[in-house]
Amino acid sequence: MNDLIKIGKTLKAHGLEGELKMAVEEQYLEDFLQVRILFIEERGQPVPYFINNVRGGQLLVSLEGVINRTQAEKIAKKNILIRKEDLIPEEEKVMEVSGLEYAACIGFLMTDKEAGELGVIEDILDYPQQEMAIIRKGNKEIMIPLIDAFIREINDKDKRIFVELPEGLLNL
Numbered sequence: 001m002n003d004l005i006k007i008g009k010t011l012k013a014h015g016l017e018g019e020l021k022m023a024v025e026e027q028y029l030e031d032f033l034q035v036r037i038l039f040i041e042e043r044g045q046p047v048p049y050f051i052n053n054v055r056g057g058q059l060l061v062s063l064e065g066v067i068n069r070t071q072a073e074k075i076a077k078k079n080i081l082i083r084k085e086d087l088i089p090e091e092e093k094v095m096e097v098s099g100l101e102y103a104a105c106i107g108f109l110m111t112d113k114e115a116g117e118l119g120v121i122e123d124i125l126d127y128p129q130q131e132m133a134i135i136r137k138g139n140k141e142i143m144i145p146l147i148d149a150f151i152r153e154i155n156d157k158d159k160r161i162f163v164e165l166p167e168g169l170l171n172l
Helices: 026-034 069-074
Strands: 004-014 019-024 037-042 045-055 060-063 079-083 109-112 116-126 131-137 140-146 151-155 160-163
Touching: 004 026, 004 069, 004 116, 019 026, 026 079, 116 140
Parallel strands: 109 160
Antiparallel strands: 004 019, 004 079, 019 060, 037 045, 037 079, 045 060, 109 116, 116 131, 131 140, 151 160
16 A cells, blocks of 8 residues: 555545546646546555546546446545556646635535534535535535635544534525
8 A cells, every 4th residue: 555645535426327526636636637547445455446537527437347326336435546656747747726725625524603513515616706515414405605704614634614604594
């Protein structure tokens, strides 16, 4: 495992054909887009997967041998690793990535000062005015604006984001 480096996480299955949404750390995005093989950590061990296709701004990835939703769900919410030797030397990188400021908060538990635990951030979407956190409560999808005025603390260690939302925002 010493020759592997964690670059992100698989998020959730997408569709019925075995695609997965993936979140890749911004500094590794160009590396990820050029590799043919990645590793997904399963039960603490890296398992190799060949990449068939990557599409969309949300990184929808099709992996060889993962052909249906059930198989994709088995490798959801796992660490993504690539070989250190596959990293592009910094001076050779050409992509200018201006990714989402809060993309690293996917998977964090959002807690409001008044309402308490709101749920886990499933996705971050980019809107013209600000980024929006997507949280699911039961069958309902809640969109919460990620702006400095609402965010009180982001705790990377505990994977929690603490907010103070205006009264009535959660009722929209």
